[in-house]
Amino acid sequence: MKKKDLDNFKVLLLDEKRKIMRHLEELSSSAENDLEMTSGDSVDIASLEINQASLQKIGKREKYLLKKIDLGLKKIADGTFGECESCGEEIGVPRLTARPVAQLCIDCKTEQENQERRYSSREEKDEDDGVYEEGEEY
């Protein structure tokens, strides 16, 4: 990969990281505000608990993404950024532009998804078709 492309992805990843950090801060400070506003008022406690549950969920997702971003930045530093972790081929700039944290090329990703689909349809026969966790990336 060209150095210019690497620089672009570094900026992209750092920018994304900054956005997530800011968002996580906003989330935790808004949770504190909720707590102050509802103290002494038992009516809103239930909705507050729901808020905190979804907050944790969002927070977990974003922390997961942060790890991926750090991994990407590390790869830029050691020169392996943009290589597929499965087959070693270049992931490709267009795919990385859409998804800078991608760790697999589109072929390996498709293959992985097919395997997950086969696996989950074997394990969960009652599951509706088309309902699959977008787990691996994001």
Ligand SMILES: [Zn+2]
């Ligand atoms: Zn691959």
